[in-house]
Every structure is written in structure tokens, then in C-alpha cells.
Amino acid sequence: MKIVICGKGGSGKSTISALLSKAMANKGYRVLVIDSDESNFGLHRQLGMELPEDLMNYFGGKKVILERMRASFQNVDAKSGPPKIEIFDKMWTLNDIPDEYTTEKNGIMLLAVGKIHEFGEGCACAMGVLSTGMLEHLETDDKEVVIVDTDAGVEHFGRGVEHGCDIILVVVDPTFESLMLSKKIEELAGTIKKPVYFILNKVDDESRQVMLASVDRNGIAGIIPANNDVFRACLAGEELDLRLAEINDLANLLGGEKREK
Numbered sequence: 001m002k003i004v005i006c007g008k009g010g011s012g013k014s015t016i017s018a019l020l021s022k023a024m025a026n027k028g029y030r031v032l033v034i035d036s037d038e039s040n041f042g043l044h045r046q047l048g049m050e051l052p053e054d055l056m057n058y059f060g061g062k063k064v065i066l067e068r069m070r071a072s073f074q075n076v077d078a079k080s081g082p083p084k085i086e087i088f089d090k091m092w093t094l095n096d097i098p099d100e101y102t103t104e105k106n107g108i109m110l111l112a113v114g115k116i117h118e119f120g121e122g123c124a125c126a127m128g129v130l131s132t133g134m135l136e137h138l139e140t141d142d143k144e145v146v147i148v149d150t151d152a153g154v155e156h157f158g159r160g161v162e163h164g165c166d167i168i169l170v171v172v173d174p175t176f177e178s179l180m181l182s183k184k185i186e187e188l189a190g191t192i193k194k195p196v197y198f199i200l201n202k203v204d205d206e207s208r209q210v211m212l213a214s215v216d217r218n219g220i221a222g223i224i225p226a227n228n229d230v231f232r233a234c235l236a237g238e239e240l241d242l243r244l245a246e247i248n249d250l251a252n253l254l255g256g257e258k259r260e261k
């Protein structure tokens with residue numbers, strides 16, 4: 001199962017990715033977390049791990065991928081849309097991922113596609129190309145879960161990153177922008193016929209009804225309350241070493257099991 005976690009900036013994508021990964025690992029799944037957000041340096045801390053070396057370096061680094069992209073764009077006429085850029089020459093299982101590009105803890109493997117490291121190094125297109133290829137070329141078995149933490153917004157949909165996933169989870173926080181974005185994502189996911197579910201996050205008594213009125217109830221896979229322990233751990237940059245019943249329910253749902261009372 002390959003799950004993409006997306007949503008508005010700051011809605012809680014990385015927090016939900018980390019908590020859900022831990023809950024899935026606790027259920028005995030082998031979990032691969034793909035950090036595909038080139039701009040954010042917090043997910044590995046939430047998982048209590050070191051940030052691994054960029055997977056991009058395995059393929060020769062950003063310049064090499066940008067060069068491949070440039071070559072692919074030659075001989076393409078403007079009307080035919082963007083060309084397909086092949087980075088992977090075969091399918092990968094989780095075992096094929098080179099150890100030097102992952103960190104591992106308690107049944108969770110973390111991989112970072114690529115980060116922006118230097119001023120003026122160029123755009124994040126190469127990261128998008130690699131994320132798209134990675135998801136399309138990863139094979140998982142029944143006891144493996146891939147959780148992809150994405151960058152904010154919908155640029156990754158424009159790049160086609162979601163092509164290779166099985167499920168899209170949209171994290172929605174109590175803001176108008178987030179509620180609007182959730183509709184756009186539902187529309188985009190619909191065009192590629194991917195199942196899309198919503199995780200209402202940071203929900204409190206005041207926001208609950210407004211959020212429930214705006215999001216299709218049948219599509220809600222979880223309602224995560226605003227939680228002070230989560231907030232404090234995030235502020236301190238600490239590992240999210242807490243178990244939430246609502247996240248456990250979500251893990252059960254994704255695993256096809258009954259919800260726990």
C-alpha cells in the first residue's frame with residue numbers, strides 16, 4: 001500500500017505522517033516513509049531519526065537529473081505536454097533501496113528524496129521527477145506500507161507524483177484555505193481515479209461542525225483533535241513518542257481491520 005499525505009502548508013502532513021507510520025509499525029507493518037518535501041527539515045525529528053542522505057545523490061545528484069530533464073524536453077513540441085522522464089530502469093522492492101540512503105528505527109525506514117541545501121542551487125523540479133519515478137517503481141507486499149509526506153499545496157499533483165500511489169490522504173486543518181484546497185485535491189485525485197480520504201486535524205469544539213459541514217462525511221478517514229502534547233513536542237523538535245487512539249483507528253482502517261472501541 002502506497003499512501004500519499006498531502007494538504008495545505010502547516011495543516012499537519014508531517015505530524016500525521018510520523019504518527020501514522022509509528023502506528024502502522026506497531027501493527028507489524030514494515031514501513032517506508034518517503035520525505036518528498038524539499039523545503040522541510042522536521043519530519044526526521046518527529047520520527048526520532050537522523051535525516052538520511054538525499055536519494056538524489058544515488059542517481060548522480062541534482063545536476064544529473066536536471067540534465068536528463070533537459071534532454072527529455074528536446075524534440076518535444078509544446079502541444080504534446082511534458083515528456084516522461086525515466087530515472088528508474090527497473091521496479092524496486094523495499095529491499096532494493098540502498099542502505100546508505102535510509103535511516104531506520106523500530107520497523108520504520110526513512111528516505112529523503114532531496115532537500116534544498118544551497119542558495120541558488122536551482123528549482124525543486126528534479127526532486128519532483130524523482131518522487132514521481134520512485135512511487136511508480138516501488139512494489140510493496142501486504143505487510144509493507146509506504147507513506148509519502150509531500151510538500152504543501154498541489155504542485156506535486158501537477159507533476160504527477162500521485163500516479164504511483166494507492167491512496168491519497170488529505171490533511172485538513174481548521175482554516176478556510178485548507179477546506180477549499182481539500183476540494184481542489186479531491187477534484188485532481190478524481191481525474192486519476194485514486195481513492196481520496198480526508199483527515200480532519202487540529203479539530204476542537206469550535207471548528208468541528210464547520211469542518212464536518214464542508215467535507216464529504218463519507219470521505220473522512222479520521223478526526224484528530226488539537227492535542228497539546230503534539231503541539232509541545234513539535235515546538236521542541238522532539239520525537240512524537242505518543243499514541244493517539246484516533247491515529248490507531250486510522251491505521252486499523254487502512255489495514256482493513258475493524259475500528260477499535
Ligand SMILES: Nc1ncnc2c1ncn2[C@@H]1O[C@H](COP(=O)(O)OP(=O)(O)OP(=O)(O)O)[C@@H](O)[C@H]1O
Nearest residue numbers: 009010011012013014015152202226227230231234
Ligand atoms: N493534532 C495536532 N494538535 C496540535 N497541534 C498540531 C497537530 N497537528 C499538527 N500540529 C501543529 O501544527 C504544526 C505544523 O505541523 P506539520 O509540520 O506536521 O505540518 P505540515 O503540513 O507538514 O507543514 P509543512 O507544509 O510546513 O510541511 C506543528 O508544528 C504543530 O505545532
Ligand SMILES: [Mg+2]
Nearest residue numbers: 013014037040
Ligand atoms: Mg511537513
